[in-house]
Amino acid sequence: MSKALSDPGFNPYAALSNPKGYIEAGTDKNRDGEHMMGTSIMAVEFDGGVVMGADSRTSAGQYVANRASDKISSVHERIYCCRSGSAADTQAISDMVRYYLALHGVELGKRPLVKSAATMFRQICYNNKDNLMAGIICAGWDEKEGGQVYSIPLGGTLVRQPFAIGGSGSVFIYGLCDATYKKNMTKDECVEFVSKALAHAMSRDGSSGGIIRLCIIDKDGVERRFIDHKDLPFTQTTNLA
Amino acid sequence: MSSTGAGYDYSCSQYSPDGRIFQVEYAIKAVESSGTAIGLKCRDGIVLGVEKPQISKMLMNNSNRRIFGINNTTGGLITGYPADGRQLINRAREEAQSYEDTYGHSIIPSILANRLALYTHYFTLHYSLRPFGTALLFVGYDEDMKQSELYMVEPNGMVRRYFGCAAGKGSQAANTELEKIYVKHGGIEGLTCKEAVKYIAQIMYTVRDSSNDKPFELEMAWALNENNHKFQHVPKELIDEADEYGKNNIIPDNNNNNNISEGVEETKMEE
Numbered sequence: 001m002s003k004a005l006s007d008p009g010f011n012p013y014a015a016l017s018n019p020k021g022y023i024e025a026g027t028d029k030n031r032d033g034e035h036m037m038g039t040s041i042m043a044v045e046f047d048g049g050v051v052m053g054a055d056s057r058t059s060a061g062q063y064v065a066n067r068a069s070d071k072i073s074s075v076h077e078r079i080y081c082c083r084s085g086s087a088a089d090t091q092a093i094s095d096m097v098r099y100y101l102a103l104h105g106v107e108l109g110k111r112p113l114v115k116s117a118a119t120m121f122r123q124i125c126y127n128n129k130d131n132l133m134a135g136i137i138c139a140g141w142d143e144k145e146g147g148q149v150y151s152i153p154l155g156g157t158l159v160r161q162p163f164a165i166g167g168s169g170s171v172f173i174y175g176l177c178d179a180t181y182k183k184n185m186t187k188d189e190c191v192e193f194v195s196k197a198l199a200h201a202m203s204r205d206g207s208s209g210g211i212i213r214l215c216i217i218d219k220d221g222v223e224r225r226f227i228d229h230k231d232l233p234f235t236q237t238t239n240l241a
Numbered sequence: 242m243s244s245t246g247a248g249y250d251y252s253c254s255q256y257s258p259d260g261r262i263f264q265v266e267y268a269i270k271a272v273e274s275s276g277t278a279i280g281l282k283c284r285d286g287i288v289l290g291v292e293k294p295q296i297s298k299m300l301m302n303n304s305n306r307r308i309f310g311i312n313n314t315t316g317g318l319i320t321g322y323p324a325d326g327r328q329l330i331n332r333a334r335e336e337a338q339s340y341e342d343t344y345g346h347s348i349i350p351s352i353l354a355n356r357l358a359l360y361t362h363y364f365t366l367h368y369s370l371r372p373f374g375t376a377l378l379f380v381g382y383d384e385d386m387k388q389s390e391l392y393m394v395e396p397n398g399m400v401r402r403y404f405g406c407a408a409g410k411g412s413q414a415a416n417t418e419l420e421k422i423y424v425k426h427g428g429i430e431g432l433t434c435k436e437a438v439k440y441i442a443q444i445m446y447t448v449r450d451s452s453n454d455k456p457f458e459l460e461m462a463w464a465l466n467e468n469n470h471k472f473q474h475v476p477k478e479l480i481d482e483a484d485e486y487g488k489n490n491i492i493p494d495n496n497n498n499n500n501i502s503e504g505v506e507e508t509k510m511e512e
Contacts, residue, residue, distance in 0.1 A: 104344060107352060110385075112344070119345035144385070 020143055037064020040169030040198050041071060041082035043139040043149045044181075044190045045162050049218030050139040050147040051187065053194035055169065055202050056084050056210030056226075064209075072215045076101045078222065079117045079140035084167035085133040085154070093124050093134055114140040118150035118158055126156025135166045141217050152233055165197070169205035173197050187216065199234040254368040264372060265365050268396035271374035272321040272426035276449060276457065277411040278307075279441050280318070280378045280391045281419065282404035283432040286465040287389045288475070289318045292409075292449070292457045308462045308474065312337045312347060313387060316462055316472035317379035320408045321396075326375040329394070332360055333379070350381025354392040354400045357374045362398025372396045376408045380463075382470035384412030388462055390512075404429055405510040418444045418492065434463050438479055442487030459484055 038059050043052040054071040057064055071083050073091075075098045083090035097120045106113045118138040124133055139149040151157075151164040163181055165173060177197050185193065195212055202208045212227040227233075249255050250263035257263060278291040291307045307323060309330045310316045317333060319326025336356045340348040357377065365372045377394045393408065394400045402462070405423060407415035422440055426432045442459060461475040461483075 107355075108349070113346060115346060116344040119343065123343065 026062070031091070036057035038169070038203060038205065039071060039084040039167030040201035040208040041084050041135075041137055041166045042170070042174075042177075042198055043082060043137045043164050044193050044194055045085060045139070045147040045149045046185055046187050046190045048146060049141050049187065049216065050149055051190040051194050052080055052082055052137070052139050052217070053198050054100055054213050055167075055198060055208040056213055057208055058087055059207050067210045069210075070213060072213055072224075074098070074128045074222075075138075076105060076140070077111060078142065078217055078219075079114050079138065080110070080222070081117075081121065081139070082137040082166065084135040084137075089132045089134045090136060093121065093132070093136070096124060097121055111142060112149045113142045113144060114138065114150065115142075115160075118148075118152065118160075121150075121152045122156055122158040125139040125152055125154075129154075129156050137164045137166050139164075139217070141219055143219075147218070162192075165201075167201075167208065169198075169208035172204040173201045176200055191216065192233075195207070195232045199227075199232045202232075203234060252368045253365050253372065262365065265397045268321075268372040268374050272376045272396060272408055273322045273410065273412065275409050276320065276343055277407060277409040277415055277445060278318055278320045278376075279407045279415055279419070280380070280388055280393070280403065280405065281364075281422075281432070281437045282389070282429050282439060283434045283437050284430045284505050285467060286434045286463055286470070287391050288434050288437040288441060288461060289316070289378055290381060290438070290445070290461040291318055292445045293457045293460055294457045295387045296455070303459060303460075306460065308460055310343075310472055311353075311379065311381075314347070314382040314464060314470040314472055315350065315353065315375050315379065316464065318462070318480060319375050319377055321375035323375075325349040326377065327372045328360070329357065329373060329375060329377050333357055333377075334359075345408070345469060346429075347384070348381075349383055349385070350379075350390045350392065351383070353381060354394065354402070357394045358398050358400035361394055361396065365396075378406060378408065380472060382464065389466070389470060403510055404512055407444075411445075414448040415444050416510070418447060423510065425477075434465055435479070438463075438475055439483045439486045442480075442483035443490050443492065446487040446490075447492045456495070 039055060043050055052072055056068050058066040058069045072080055072096045073083060074080050075094055081094055097117060100120055101112055101117055121136050125132060135154055136152045138152060141147050148160060149164050150160050165177055180193055190227050198212050214225040216223040225236045246263035253262060253264045263412045276292040277296055280289045289308060292308060308318045311333045315337060317330055320507035336353060361373055364370045373396050379392050380389060382389050391403050392400055393403060393406050405419040407419060438461060449454060459480055461480055463475055464470050464472045
């Protein structure tokens, strides 16, 4: 916080001393910079559904533009996606997929497959790879294959995984996830796994933080939870004293 | 109601005073004057068969295909103008492929049927285009419903699902014979594909006008449940057997002796 005040580029009174009374658009990097979601996102499959989780920090440079953002968006009744990268890009992409999936669902006469949603994400990310910065985890439940998690990282690859992590915070928790994950976990074990891993990521990554948002999808519906500051399974001060 | 177009049949963009679009009706007539085509759903798969009159002795047998694959488990039979039909098959192949690219699973037959109907119908809406002079009978496998399905797309853009259908010259008589077969076998469950191949040959020989028509060649294809619903041509030996059977077992004309008893409802073959 004090660093921002001493940063030569930051002058809270700049607008007053400017003859126009305002600062030109594009000149204040903090205010006008591209909003990124330095992020930690995750999704895990269990028998009968998926658990998805994300942090809640949206940053514009050093400035936290939104400390309670929702990075888990729905694209259909039982299909959601975790978004990381450029907030604008991922919002635009998930809006498009939501639109096309809705049409597809009506044409099919039943809920579309998670694979269809993931394929649509991939087509958009791959064909526009030069202009986009989007890392997406698409997960959900369908009648044919049950719970599924698909990872669509930057270049537009599509890969199905038992669990997937993404965003800038994910690099810090690869070891933890590999060590903690085991096959055939129950729903509650998955919730614990996701909460713990994301808490660790948020504690070490400056671009991730806030609260943990969870989304649990199974054949009966979608449950959304959030884990407040005080209830985080781990922070850097947890094991001290 | 005038049955000649006289003045109202110049293009698809014209209605007649009694609400008919003559160009589309003429397209249907083009289909009705081509070789008989039959599709038959059985308990273990679906069979398609078509009669190809031998236009010239110089033509090689088994060339001039009328049955084409669309994807692994889907295939179609074209009637009417073969060139028009090939365009429709091409479109079906593209639709199937682009659906799979976009949505990640193979196209469902009912959706392919819808797409082809929309495409065919488009050509009945424009002044500068003519309708397709072909009816397409196609077979597909629905992975979710776990069953094979038979559809027919007509030049006017109608598509219906059938368990037995016929198109072309002898379609009226063929449809009657198909209904009799279903009644005799108690529906789809009583019929196997191998039997169906023989019946189709038999119907082809029965409905043709032996004095007028040239000798013909049979082309048949099927999608068998036991073969993972793969769409392929029927082996030549079976077609030759069926040909022999059909030639020697032409169904006599039974107008005075109706096989269908009073109590049985006439089976409709539309699903």
